[in-house]
Amino acid sequence: MRRLWRYQETYVALVIIVLSCAITLLNPNFLTLENLFDLLKSYTFLGILSIGVLFVLISGGIDISFTAVATVAVYTTMYFTLQHGGNTATVLFMSATIGAALGFINAVVIHFFNIPSIITTIATLNIYYGLLTVFSGGTWLYNMPEWFRHFAETNVISLVNPDRVPYGLSVIPLIWFVVIVAAWVILRYTMLGRGIYALGGNLASAQRTGFNILALHLFVYSFMGLLAGIAGVVEVMLAQRVATNSMVGKELDVIAAVVLGGASLTGGVGTLWGTLLGVALVGIIGNGLTLMRISSYWYNVFIGLVIIVSVGVSAYRRKMQRRRKISVEVE
Amino acid sequence: MKNISKRYVGVQALDRVDFEVAYGEIHCLVGENGSGKSTLIKIISGAVQPDPGGIIEIDGERFHDYHSIDAIRKGIEVIYQDLSLFPNLSVAENIALSEILAAGDRFVNWHAVHEIARRAMARIGVRLPLDELVGEISIADQQLVAICRALTRDVRLVIMDEPTASLTRREVEALFNVVRDLQSKGIATLFVSHKLNEVFQIAERVTVLRDGRNIGCFPARELNDRKLTELMTGKQLEYSRYVPTKLPEQPLFEVQSLSLRGNFRDITFQLRAGEILGITGLLGSGRTELALALFGVNPAQSGEIRIDGRPVRIRSVQDAMRLGIGYVPENRLIQGLVSQQPVSRNIVLTILERLVNRLGIIDHHAMRNTVKHWIDQLSIRVPSPEAPVQTLSGGNQQRVVLAKWIATQPRVLILDGPTIGIDVAAKSAIHDIIRDLARRGLGIIMISDEMPEVYHNCNRVLVMHKGRIIAEFDTARASEDDIQQCINQLS
Numbered sequence: 001m002r003r004l005w006r007y008q009e010t011y012v013a014l015v016i017i018v019l020s021c022a023i024t025l026l027n028p029n030f031l032t033l034e035n036l037f038d039l040l041k042s043y044t045f046l047g048i049l050s051i052g053v054l055f056v057l058i059s060g061g062i063d064i065s066f067t068a069v070a071t072v073a074v075y076t077t078m079y080f081t082l083q084h085g086g087n088t089a090t091v092l093f094m095s096a097t098i099g100a101a102l103g104f105i106n107a108v109v110i111h112f113f114n115i116p117s118i119i120t121t122i123a124t125l126n127i128y129y130g131l132l133t134v135f136s137g138g139t140w141l142y143n144m145p146e147w148f149r150h151f152a153e154t155n156v157i158s159l160v161n162p163d164r165v166p167y168g169l170s171v172i173p174l175i176w177f178v179v180i181v182a183a184w185v186i187l188r189y190t191m192l193g194r195g196i197y198a199l200g201g202n203l204a205s206a207q208r209t210g211f212n213i214l215a216l217h218l219f220v221y222s223f224m225g226l227l228a229g230i231a232g233v234v235e236v237m238l239a240q241r242v243a244t245n246s247m248v249g250k251e252l253d254v255i256a257a258v259v260l261g262g263a264s265l266t267g268g269v270g271t272l273w274g275t276l277l278g279v280a281l282v283g284i285i286g287n288g289l290t291l292m293r294i295s296s297y298w299y300n301v302f303i304g305l306v307i308i309v310s311v312g313v314s315a316y317r318r319k320m321q322r323r324r325k326i327s328v329e330v331e
Numbered sequence: 332m333k334n335i336s337k338r339y340v341g342v343q344a345l346d347r348v349d350f351e352v353a354y355g356e357i358h359c360l361v362g363e364n365g366s367g368k369s370t371l372i373k374i375i376s377g378a379v380q381p382d383p384g385g386i387i388e389i390d391g392e393r394f395h396d397y398h399s400i401d402a403i404r405k406g407i408e409v410i411y412q413d414l415s416l417f418p419n420l421s422v423a424e425n426i427a428l429s430e431i432l433a434a435g436d437r438f439v440n441w442h443a444v445h446e447i448a449r450r451a452m453a454r455i456g457v458r459l460p461l462d463e464l465v466g467e468i469s470i471a472d473q474q475l476v477a478i479c480r481a482l483t484r485d486v487r488l489v490i491m492d493e494p495t496a497s498l499t500r501r502e503v504e505a506l507f508n509v510v511r512d513l514q515s516k517g518i519a520t521l522f523v524s525h526k527l528n529e530v531f532q533i534a535e536r537v538t539v540l541r542d543g544r545n546i547g548c549f550p551a552r553e554l555n556d557r558k559l560t561e562l563m564t565g566k567q568l569e570y571s572r573y574v575p576t577k578l579p580e581q582p583l584f585e586v587q588s589l590s591l592r593g594n595f596r597d598i599t600f601q602l603r604a605g606e607i608l609g610i611t612g613l614l615g616s617g618r619t620e621l622a623l624a625l626f627g628v629n630p631a632q633s634g635e636i637r638i639d640g641r642p643v644r645i646r647s648v649q650d651a652m653r654l655g656i657g658y659v660p661e662n663r664l665i666q667g668l669v670s671q672q673p674v675s676r677n678i679v680l681t682i683l684e685r686l687v688n689r690l691g692i693i694d695h696h697a698m699r700n701t702v703k704h705w706i707d708q709l710s711i712r713v714p715s716p717e718a719p720v721q722t723l724s725g726g727n728q729q730r731v732v733l734a735k736w737i738a739t740q741p742r743v744l745i746l747d748g749p750t751i752g753i754d755v756a757a758k759s760a761i762h763d764i765i766r767d768l769a770r771r772g773l774g775i776i777m778i779s780d781e782m783p784e785v786y787h788n789c790n791r792v793l794v795m796h797k798g799r800i801i802a803e804f805d806t807a808r809a810s811e812d813d814i815q816q817c818i819n820q821l822s
Binding site: 188189190191192193194197198200201202204205206208209210211268269 | 411413415416417418419420424428429431432433436437438439
């Protein structure tokens with residue numbers, strides 16, 4: 001039990017519980033299945049991206065370019081699909097592949113030129129996004145195919161609320177769910193996943209232990225790109241249009257959610273569980289403010305405060321612990 | 332191995348070295364920094380290939396092309412000085428990871444991970460918390476984790492590179508027991524160290540390297556401190572005790588019943604100008620904490636400090652510096668130096684305000700002269716004053732730290748572990764500098780757990796334990812053994 005207090009995750013979970021209670025007291029609509037389903041759907045985009053970012057952070061790197069990757073991937077895919085046709089599977093596959101390829105380029109640059117990942121991905125963000133703007137001229141894509149709209153509106157569970165309005169659990173969060181399970185298996189039960197932790201914990205040791213650092217880098221950034229491609233499709237499913245400028249600029253929101261969930265910017269530390277909590281907290285704050293009719297301008301202020309409080313509390317505890325460790329037993 | 336040479340660009344790291352380790356033997360490899368020890372280890376571990384002509388034989392089998400994989404197959408494991416552990420992973424995983432990776436498994440079976448770790452720990456009879464993160468356990472335990480990891484495979488020769496550098500005496504004892512235990516299981520250990528007393532304690536045979544050449548291989552019984560030092564340095568070093576010339580009546584620096592909760596209690600001592608006062612004791616005895624209090628980092632809560640008989644208040648580092656107290660910290664790289672910055676800036680860091688002109692701008696001419704003065708004074712070997720400190724050897728880095736504090740013209744200089752990680756010749760040069768400072772009228776407090784260092788360089792020695800001073804020795808009357816015994820009785 002005492003071990004629990006060591007983890008950032010515990011504090012985030014507590015904040016979530018307290019906030020949920022507070023919001024429910026002010027607006028009982030918060031704690032309804034309908035609201036929950038709605039939340040899951042709207043935060044699938046952030047949720048999928050956060051898992052990619054988690055992998056990158058654990059490996060000791062950072063990726064800023066993923067929103068540009070998502071935009072390029074889904075724009076190219078939908079542009080192609082609108083002309084040549086396809087189905088939901090081909091759209092997801094194509095967007096994920098393009099995303100992975102762009103992530104692969106990031107990895108190659110980072111690994112072979114040994115440029116810090118933050119600089120590399122700031123550069124590639126500009127390159128990817130700039131190229132898209134040049135070739136698309138900033139034109140949005142509308143008139144999504146009928147099958148695409150139909151898929152996005154599919155519910156896997158359909159219910160009716162007391163006011164006889166039908167609602168349900170959309171199929172979209174299922175994509176997130178699949179990603180979560182895959183990420184969990186990779187991180188916990190494969191040598192690939194343990195290698196990512198090892199790489200972030202101590203690069204030199206990982207090399208000496210015999211991990212293939214190039215392979216790990218390639219995987220981590222390609223995986224980030226792959227998830228960005230999928231997240232891009234999710235965003236378009238929700239909005240039913242492809243905008244060139246709707247995603248870029250949200251990088252820090254995603255990174256904030258992951259860091260809130262206990263991942264360390266110095267690498268090696270971070271859990272899937274924590275990242276899900278981080279996303280949940282961000283979602284609850286956004287949703288709660290809406291339900292409490294507080295201006296959305298306050299949203300950023302709240303997110304910032306929550307980050308400082310929950311990361312601060314666990315960091316402060318660690319600092320005190322360290323201080324206790326070095327003191328002397330005086331008789 | 333025979334006739335091993337290795338030439339790096341412009342440097343002959345190893346010159347026709349013959350070297351052998353017997354089955355189940357505890358063998359020590361000693362030599363000063365740059366003598367070729369690490370190159371030899373790298374060749375044995377297959378990380379580096381010797382120049383053509385070198386012969387490597389294991390179990391009588393001759394290798395023409397010897398690589399890491401051959402070393403691993405033959406059961407040779409290296410534990411590097413930095414231990415190569417993953418602080419963010421559990422003890423169990425740290426132990427088992429390389430084994431699983433070597434087996435080529437793609438998936439992790441956590442039962443197997445714990446099983447491998449448990450088996451390795453059982454081999455040397457230690458118990459470590461398997462689920463604890465390695466970053467959260469002590470350095471000594473981390474060392475054991477590294478040893479356990481080496482034991483997951485069928486190891487026959489363990490090479491330990493400076494394994495005791497950051498261990499306390501008792502932890503070193505525990506480590507030696509593990510090494511002896513390995514020996515009883517037929518596992519040989521190659522111990523690389525430059526702490527001479529440890530070499531005698533553990534080794535059966537000692538191979539000495541100097542300037543890339545094998546000076547010889549000797550039974551440990553036939554060597555003593557002095558002889559080994561001579562072999563390593565090729566010079567006759569004289570060990571003399573520091574005897575201060577007549578001391579003034581009036582103490583320079585007095586501490587009366589100084590206490591800080593959780594750090595030290597009721598500390599009283601006096602220091603005269605020209606004295607070198609040793610403070611020793613086990614790690615965690617409160618020595619360093621006392622030093623930090625005297626220097627104003629963590630000021631004491633109660634008690635009195637007097638300088639020239641006048642009470643003074645030390646509430647901050649600025650206070651301490653104004654009163655003429657200098658402090659050379661235990662970990663020079665972290666606390667004492669800005670390692671990417673050039674030597675020159677490091678030296679003048681503490682005295683910048685004396686080098687600024689009326690406009691508050693640094694007078695570069697004065698700075699250059701000051702830097703040159705100290706580089707000459709302490710004979711710091713640098714390619715140029717603008718070379719980054721991190722490119723210097725340990726001994727020269729320590730001189731830079733000393734220069735930095737001596738430049739402030741302190742009256743009291745506190746040295747915490749002044750020669751940690753420095754090789755023998757550089758050590759005695761540092762000692763000479765310290766003695767010279769004392770002769771010029773500084774009061775010096777030297778904190779160290781290397782008994783010969785304390786004994787030979789201090790005229791008085793205080794022993795601290797659990798935050799208190801428990802004994803005082805006058806080195807003119809007490810012997811080195813007396814002090815050592817006093818410490819050994821503590822637990």
